[in-house]
Amino acid sequence: MRLKFGVVVFPGSNCDHDSYNVLKHILDQETVYLWHKDTDLQNCDVIILPGGFSYGDYIRTGAVAKLSQIMNSVIDFANKGGIVFGICNGFQILTESGLLPGTLIKNKNLKFVCKDVYVTAVNGDSILTKSLAKKTLMTPIAHGDGNYFTDEETLKSIEKNNQILFKYSSDKGEISETCNPNGSIENIAGLMNKNGNVFGMMPHPERSSDVLLGKTDGLQIFNSLLQNFIN
């Protein structure tokens, strides 16, 4: 069985082609681009909100993208249980639109951080991470606003509901402040909504899924999604 993926293209998206390439050419899935002015999700099984700088990230990252026409359809789709996966800017758009809790603020050290980091899948119960429980993966990050923040009450609730998917860690899976590249609370690199159908992460699995690029750990995340969606 093949799934149908829709990669949303906002003005300023710059990881849309990477995502499309991995899904279509490496994983051999039916994949279409969805323009931000579209309203039809074309019966896609999974919607990808890719990385980039949608609408120049003016006001706040993702703040204008959340108001684009396609997002009304994406929010409806998510509320009905559809799978939505936001990567980097896509994660920021998901928090802005209220589909994921918390927000992403400027990196603690004020720098735009662009490097390979390690994340550990701390949750083996989601379809995105079921095949990866406790695994440590090398994935690139490239962001200026990746510092995950939420108030204490929300943090308690996402911990209680087992919504945290990935934490920044060492290559051996040790989670500590020294492995935290941006100041994220509790080293959070990715999480999901309470219902387990909306996912967001700052690292870029689509940039580490091609042997030609010398790194393939990201592919394991897409493969987990494929395997567990079908099951």
Next chain:
Amino acid sequence: MYQAKVIIKRKKSILDPQGKAAEHGAVLLGFKNITNVRIDKQVEFLVNVSDLETANQEVSEFCVKLLSNPTMEDFEINLEKINEA
């Protein structure tokens, strides 16, 4: 018509890295009395309505829906009546 000036402030409980950097700059410049630097945003625009209540309501909605993010920011609205010629 009203001239609106909205100040978007990062909540006090949230670290303001830009403010911290500016504070560090102040130290480098030799200022000994400057502390607690916070960098906010000010947005200015016109509101084309005749009564204050409607202006306030519309600006609040604009702040909640776009200009601020309630998870990390508070906002302050200042409205000034402009006499139309």
